[in-house]
Amino acid sequence: MVKARRTRDQQRMDQGLITNPKDLERMQGELESLQRRITSLEDDELEVMARLEDAQTTVDSLTAQVAAIDERLAALAASRGARTAELDAELGTLAADRGPKADGLPEDLLALYDKLRATKDGVGAAALRARECTGCRLSLDPSEIAVIRATAEDEVVRCQECNRILVRTPESGL
Numbered sequence: 283m284v285k286a287r288r289t290r291d292q293q294r295m296d297q298g299l300i301t302n303p304k305d306l307e308r309m310q311g312e313l314e315s316l317q318r319r320i321t322s323l324e325d326d327e328l329e330v331m332a333r334l335e336d337a338q339t340t341v342d343s344l345t346a347q348v349a350a351i352d353e354r355l356a357a358l359a360a361s362r363g364a365r366t367a368e369l370d371a372e373l374g375t376l377a378a379d380r381g382p383k384a385d386g387l388p389e390d391l392l393a394l395y396d397k398l399r400a401t402k403d404g405v406g407a408a409a410l411r412a413r414e415c416t417g418c419r420l421s422l423d424p425s426e427i428a429v430i431r432a433t434a435e436d437e438v439v440r441c442q443e444c445n446r447i448l449v450r451t452p453e454s455g456l
């Protein structure tokens with residue numbers, strides 16, 4: 283718009299349409315003022331273009347970061363999926379394995395075992411090995427050992443410390 287006005291003024295002067303010296307002088311002044319305005323606007327335009335370029339660089343960098351994060355996320359999701367499938371398969375095997383072993387055990391003993399397992403980090407029964415409870419890793423004192431030794435084989439023995447079911451084996455040290 284500023285340039286169009288400058289051109290129009292210049293043409294009017296060139297065509298000799300302005301004859302009055304005062305008008306001519308005023309018009310000359312206006313032309314100079316328009317030129318200054320054009321220079322200032324061009325400077326502004328350059329500055330805006332430089333800022334636009336900076337902003338575009340930032341956008342490009344952020345876009346690349348988002349793409350990298352998306353890729354990492356997809357890799358983690360795939361790995362989580364694979365691990366979940368592995369654990370599900372393991373769980374299935376363990377459940378299938380437990381079935382026949384639990385068959386024939388008294389209901390109340392199974393119920394006690396499951397209750398303990400739920401509250402004792404998944405370990406409801408522990409082997410008594412070398413006079414130590416493998417559940418809580420504490421040694422049993424001689425009087426406790428004596429009590430266990432005197433207990434019938436089909437009686438359930440519990441650890442006095444952690445309450446877990448103690449399983450007697452030839453390695454129990456009885």
Ligand SMILES: [Zn+2]
Pocket residue numbers: 415416417418419420441442443444445446
């Ligand atoms: Zn114990």
